Amino acid sequence: MSKSQIAAIRQEFHLVTRFVPTTFLERGVATPFTTPQLAGARARPGERSSLEVIVPNPSGGQGVYILPWGSIDSLCNPTLHDRRLNEAVLLLRGVTPEAIRHTARDVAAEGLAGRGAQAAARRAREAESRACLQANFDLLLEVVRQVELEGENPVPPEQDSPAALEWRAKRAVARLAPRLKCLPETVVLMLEQLAACFGSIGVGRSARISIAVARLVRLRREVAEFAEQKPDDNGAEARLIVSTADLTIQMAKATLADAQELPRDIVRLLQRWAADPDGLLRLVARSDWLLDGWDRICALWELAPALGRTIAELVVLVPVVPREAYEWISQPVRIASQMPAHRGKTIVQQFEDWRTGETVCDLIARNELLLEKIL
Amino acid sequence: MRGILPEKAMTGIAASTPLHGPALRALQRVLVAAQDERILRVLAIVDNLADRGEADKLIAPLRGRLAELRPRRTLNLSRLLFIPLEPLIVGGADWRAGASSIPRTALSPLAQQVTHELGARAEAISAASAQLARNDDLERIVETGEDLWLRAAKILAAAPVPPGWTTASGLQARDHTALAGSTAALLAQAPSLLRVVVRARAGIAPEPAALSAILASVAPAGSLPLTMMIAMAMEWLRSELLIRVADEFVARQDDPTLRATADRAVDFVLDGIERSLLPSLDVAGATRDVRRIAITLKNLDLWSERHASKRGRIEQVHRGVDAVCRERFASELEARLIEPSAGIAAGGDDTMIALEATARDLRRFETTARQIGSAEHYDRQLQRAAEALRPSAGEDTLACIGRIRLVEILRGPDAAMAMLKARAT
Numbered sequence: 001m002s003k004s005q006i007a008a009i010r011q012e013f014h015l016v017t018r019f020v021p022t023t024f025l026e027r028g029v030a031t032p033f034t035t036p037q038l039a040g041a042r043a044r045p046g047e048r049s050s051l052e053v054i055v056p057n058p059s060g061g062q063g064v065y066i067l068p069w070g071s072i073d074s075l076c077n078p079t080l081h082d083r084r085l086n087e088a089v090l091l092l093r094g095v096t097p098e099a100i101r102h103t104a105r106d107v108a109a110e111g112l113a114g115r116g117a118q119a120a121a122r123r124a125r126e127a128e129s130r131a132c133l134q135a136n137f138d139l140l141l142e143v144v145r146q147v148e149l150e151g152e153n154p155v156p157p158e159q160d161s162p163a164a165l166e167w168r169a170k171r172a173v174a175r176l177a178p179r180l181k182c183l184p185e186t187v188v189l190m191l192e193q194l195a196a197c198f199g200s201i202g203v204g205r206s207a208r209i210s211i212a213v214a215r216l217v218r219l220r221r222e223v224a225e226f227a228e229q230k231p232d233d234n235g236a237e238a239r240l241i242v243s244t245a246d247l248t249i250q251m252a253k254a255t256l257a258d259a260q261e262l263p264r265d266i267v268r269l270l271q272r273w274a275a276d277p278d279g280l281l282r283l284v285a286r287s288d289w290l291l292d293g294w295d296r297i298c299a300l301w302e303l304a305p306a307l308g309r310t311i312a313e314l315v316v317l318v319p320v321v322p323r324e325a326y327e328w329i330s331q332p333v334r335i336a337s338q339m340p341a342h343r344g345k346t347i348v349q350q351f352e353d354w355r356t357g358e359t360v361c362d363l364i365a366r367n368e369l370l371l372e373k374i375l
Numbered sequence: 376m377r378g379i380l381p382e383k384a385m386t387g388i389a390a391s392t393p394l395h396g397p398a399l400r401a402l403q404r405v406l407v408a409a410q411d412e413r414i415l416r417v418l419a420i421v422d423n424l425a426d427r428g429e430a431d432k433l434i435a436p437l438r439g440r441l442a443e444l445r446p447r448r449t450l451n452l453s454r455l456l457f458i459p460l461e462p463l464i465v466g467g468a469d470w471r472a473g474a475s476s477i478p479r480t481a482l483s484p485l486a487q488q489v490t491h492e493l494g495a496r497a498e499a500i501s502a503a504s505a506q507l508a509r510n511d512d513l514e515r516i517v518e519t520g521e522d523l524w525l526r527a528a529k530i531l532a533a534a535p536v537p538p539g540w541t542t543a544s545g546l547q548a549r550d551h552t553a554l555a556g557s558t559a560a561l562l563a564q565a566p567s568l569l570r571v572v573v574r575a576r577a578g579i580a581p582e583p584a585a586l587s588a589i590l591a592s593v594a595p596a597g598s599l600p601l602t603m604m605i606a607m608a609m610e611w612l613r614s615e616l617l618i619r620v621a622d623e624f625v626a627r628q629d630d631p632t633l634r635a636t637a638d639r640a641v642d643f644v645l646d647g648i649e650r651s652l653l654p655s656l657d658v659a660g661a662t663r664d665v666r667r668i669a670i671t672l673k674n675l676d677l678w679s680e681r682h683a684s685k686r687g688r689i690e691q692v693h694r695g696v697d698a699v700c701r702e703r704f705a706s707e708l709e710a711r712l713i714e715p716s717a718g719i720a721a722g723g724d725d726t727m728i729a730l731e732a733t734a735r736d737l738r739r740f741e742t743t744a745r746q747i748g749s750a751e752h753y754d755r756q757l758q759r760a761a762e763a764l765r766p767s768a769g770e771d772t773l774a775c776i777g778r779i780r781l782v783e784i785l786r787g788p789d790a791a792m793a794m795l796k797a798r799a800t
Binding site: 362 | 735780
């Protein structure tokens with residue numbers, strides 16, 4: 001973005017120099033736009049309009065611009081993909097990382113971000129579907145394990161034949177239903193609903209969130225190594241990424257462990273689901289909220305690792321950890337690892353420079369590649 | 376033509392095998408169509424030739440693709456020796472006595488002379504060279520090359536005409552004296568110049584005093600070496616500041632032949648542009664060629680504000696480059712995008728991904744070529760291409776979206792959106 005474009009944005013929109021959201025909803029949800037000027041944009045419910053977009057200061061300095069969702073095209077000229085994503089996000093009833101992810105997949109599946117993203121959207125849907133099926137199966141195993149009487153069946157359910165397991169699951173569900181004051185069919189339905197909710201968490205096995213945490217741990221290690229080896233090449237920015245990653249990893253692991261603990265008391269889990277499904281959904285989604293936005297950071301680093309200019313691009317995208325996160329975790333977090341107060345440098349990213357051969361469509365292509373990796 | 380590259384024939388190509396005209400172009404075409412791994416194998420053969428001679432011409436059109444493939448091209452003593460002088464090296468047939476260039480045919484005999492005089496040290500330098508590749512960090516190349524360049528400068532400054540010079544180089548004995556002398560003066564300052572280049576590439580602007588000191592060190596060797604140094608520095612640095620410093624430096628000289636050196640260096644650079652306009656046969660390489668020329672011409676435009684006599688020549692080169700770029704863009708657009716786009720519906724993801732990559736290559740070319748001129752021509756060409764890519768009524772959604780994306784790459788989201796809406800109605 002040229003300096004004159006940045007000046008025009010400054011004139012038209014108000015820069016919030018110190019953006020310290022207290023809740024995750026206030027922080028907004030990372031939205032995978034492909035237009036370079038919208039890198040790091042987040043969607044959140046608006047005060048005056050139904051939705052707002054939060055865009056990192058394009059100068060690379062401190063602060064963000066917050067504007068009505070419908071004003072995106074006054075900020076830049078969005079790609080066709082982003083125009084479709086923009087419309088689709090506006091139709092959402094609630095903004096959550098999961099909702100944005102599903103919307104992004106639906107839009108990418110139309111092909112406007114390229115065949116690679118289209119195929120990635122297809123693969124992501126299939127993987128999610130498999131994860132749900134797996135979670136449903138694992139929840140049923142939990143039901144059998146926890147409901148069968150001690151010594152009733154010497155074969156662990158996961159080692160039993162499919163036919164025998166089917167019979168044991170039906171018997172367990174039938175026994176469980178009166179305790180939950182509902183029909184066995186309702187228990188089966190609730191387990192299916194819970195499976196959709198636990199697909200990304202995993203029931204007794206690792207799933208998408210665990211993989212995302214491992215990816216972030218790898219990023220943290222590699223960026224820390226880079227900061228040590230090249231302290232003069234955006235070293236302060238690298239250390240900021242490491243600090244925030246540390247905090248996020250600790251919190252994500254803690255909230256993930258809390259969520260993974262829930263199926264260990266299947267009766268209580270089903271009771272909670274029946275009484276307050278939204279509350280349970282929010283509880284299970286905490287690690288997803290914490291990790292929101294880091295997938296793009298990890299993907300960027302994987303595309304262009306160990307470069308100072310990558311660090312400069314990443315640091316703008318690092319999500320602030322809102323105060324709400326501290327209320328979520330059952331164990332205290334080392335506050336020493338909190339992120340430094342601010343970044344000092346101003347990094348104006350040039351989106352088109354014929355002298356270096358960089359064009360906007362190259363950056364868009366790069367962003368489409370990122371989209372493939374985060375859908 | 377893919378997959379039938381005559382690799383065995385390549386091993387027989389040496390300096391003594393002249394390659395030019397239709398035979399050269401035919402081989403170049405085969406190489407351009409070859410798959411990456413075959414190109415890399417041929418490159419390794421060329422790099423390992425004791426005397427690359429005309430074989431270099433073969434790979435010249437592939438520079439763009441090679442820049443993307445980034446093969447590790449190991450150096451040897453001879454190649455390391457002449458890295459600083461690369462901008463001045465021309466084919467034997469293009470060289471004339473007294474020219475500000477160095478004929479390729481002289482490189483091997485000069486390198487042999489240096490190697491011989493280095494004695495036992497040559498082995499250590501050769502071993503160090505073999506650890507380097509041409510596309511390594513320039514700073515690393517300078518660190519390793521500095522000792523060789525300074526020693527070679529001393530050797531060549533006092534070097535007699537070696538036995539067999541004329542046979543090996545095809546040049547006369549007096550040419551050796553001139554070439555060895557100039558090469559010595561340039562190599563003596565090569566470390567200083569390339570360190571400025573390293574810093575410039577890291578974003579640190581050159582110090583005028585440092586540039587002036589380099590020129591001052593070469594000036595006592597005479598007007599030819601000074602011209603060559605200015606031309607060499609112009610190619611390495613591509614900085615308007617360098618031309619200004621050179622201008623001011625030569626203006627201060629009492630010797631009128633030295634005062635003319637900046638003009639002659641500019642002529643050399645312009646000759647170079649005219650001699651080899653867009654040598655790369657692939658679009659990515661041609662874009663690099665255009666970018667190099669555009670930066671040089673922009674610098675020369677500024678320089679010509681103070682040198683009215685050269686303005687005409689610069690404008691003439693400008694127009695020539697512009698015409699070649701326009702023609703090249705129109706033909707590439709047709710051959711590489713519009714014609715192949717007929718296969719979108721039948722092709723799979725790979726076809727579409729390749730077409731998008733080509734469209735981006737063409738956009739990069741056009742963005743760069745606009746700096747030379749003819750912005751309206753490029754607008755018209757892009758508009759024409761977008762119309763040719765317009766989805767047809769019976770096409771399926773996947774093919775239609777593919778075409779719309781190509782239009783978006785070429786003309787931006789507004790044009791693509793308009794086409795998408797037109798299809799919907």
